[in-house]
Amino acid sequence: MAEIQFGQIIGIGEGQIFKDRKALAAAGIHRPLQAGIDGNKKDGSSSIVLNGGYVDDEDLGNVIIYTGHGGNDPNTKRQVADQSWDSSGNRGLLISEMHGLPVRITRGAGHKSKYSPSNGYKYDGLYLVTQHFYEIGKDGFRICRFRLEKLSSISPLPLDINESLESYGASETSRIPTTILRIARDTKLSRKIKEVYDYTCQVCGIRISFNGIGYAEAAHIRPLGNPHNGKDLSNNLLCLCPNHHVMFDKGAFTINEDHSLSGVEGRLFIKPGRHAIDTENLVYHNKHIFNING
DNA sequence: AACTTCACAGGT
DNA sequence: ACCTGTGAAGTT
Numbered sequence: 001m002a003e004i005q006f007g008q009i010i011g012i013g014e015g016q017i018f019k020d021r022k023a024l025a026a027a028g029i030h031r032p033l034q035a036g037i038d039g040n041k042k043d044g045s046s047s048i049v050l051n052g053g054y055v056d057d058e059d060l061g062n063v064i065i066y067t068g069h070g071g072n073d074p075n076t077k078r079q080v081a082d083q084s085w086d087s088s089g090n091r092g093l094l095i096s097e098m099h100g101l102p103v104r105i106t107r108g109a110g111h112k113s114k115y116s117p118s119n120g121y122k123y124d125g126l127y128l129v130t131q132h133f134y135e136i137g138k139d140g141f142r143i144c145r146f147r148l149e150k151l152s153s154i155s156p157l158p159l160d161i162n163e164s165l166e167s168y169g170a171s172e173t174s175r176i177p178t179t180i181l182r183i184a185r186d187t188k189l190s191r192k193i194k195e196v197y198d199y200t201c202q203v204c205g206i207r208i209s210f211n212g213i214g215y216a217e218a219a220h221i222r223p224l225g226n227p228h229n230g231k232d233l234s235n236n237l238l239c240l241c242p243n244h245h246v247m248f249d250k251g252a253f254t255i256n257e258d259h260s261l262s263g264v265e266g267r268l269f270i271k272p273g274r275h276a277i278d279t280e281n282l283v284y285h286n287k288h289i290f291n292i293n294g
Numbered sequence: 295a296a297c298t299t300c301a302c303a304g305g306t
Numbered sequence: 307a308c309c310t311g312t313g314a315a316g317t318t
Contacts, residue, residue, distance in 0.1 A: 031315070032317095033316095034300075053299095075308095088317060302311105303310105306307105
């Protein structure tokens with residue numbers, strides 16, 4: 001059993017067509033030959049297929065409302081039982097949502113929408129799981145649902161706001177900015193630092209979770225890129241809750257060399273032996289980012 | 295080793 | 307188009 005692979009598969013481009021599920025699996029896009037979700041309870045889910053298997057699925061292009069596994073009669077394709085968050089694929093999608101992992105999307109010809117191919121299976125790139133919710137489906141049983149949004153469509157620049165809301169399938173105006181803010185790009189390093197702290201904020205100790213799956217953000221102390229040119233190293237990273245991430249980035253508080261805090265109460269928690277911070281990065285934040293006027 | 299799964303081919 | 311049976315790969 002090959003380890004589950006997240007993100008882009010080298011050599012496979014968006015729009016590429018595969019003859020059948022066997023070809024999809026051989027390409028490394030989606031390993032199971034029947035299951036719609038490729039994932040497990042520990043690492044998350046890395047890929048889904050839309051092929052008309054579940055009556056409640058909605059495909060809006062850049063936004064997909066996907067139905068989890070379970071309770072489905074494969075002959076009638078109708079729901080005959082309640083679904084649960086604990087089946088492997090569903091829990092995997094929750095992990096992908098909470099940890100910001102990308103999910104590959106493939107549309108099959110069996111799924112009738114204007115985005116599906118006329119035959120075979122079409123790989124359509126990377127999406128993020130941005131919401132999960134529970135509702136009663138068309139057949140009267142509770143279903144686990146996931147909202148997925150195409151990664152390239154989550155633009156940091158607001159397009160024409162009136163038009164973009166419609167095309168995103170979003171009705172609440174506050175959604176887009178929050179999504180952009182919260183979804184930090186997942187890298188090996190950011191995942192590692194979050195795992196070291198088990199998704200617990202180093203400033204306030206809060207651990208945001210759903211069904212035990214934690215949510216946290218990896219924050220750079222000295223920002224990356226121009227003009228700060230901080231380094232993407234663990235000695236320049238913190239594991240924070242969203243509030244303290246924003247507060248830190250905006251200079252509402254800072255961390256002193258002795259790890260005491262200015263601007264908020266308390267003291268930075270550091271896991272002994274598992275994480276070390278470069279003091280120079282703290283000095284930089286203190287000097288250039290922290291609001292000296294309080 | 296059993297179980298689940300948004301396949302697939304072959305029949306009518 | 308509908309119903310079968312057979313199936314492989316991954317997870318637990």
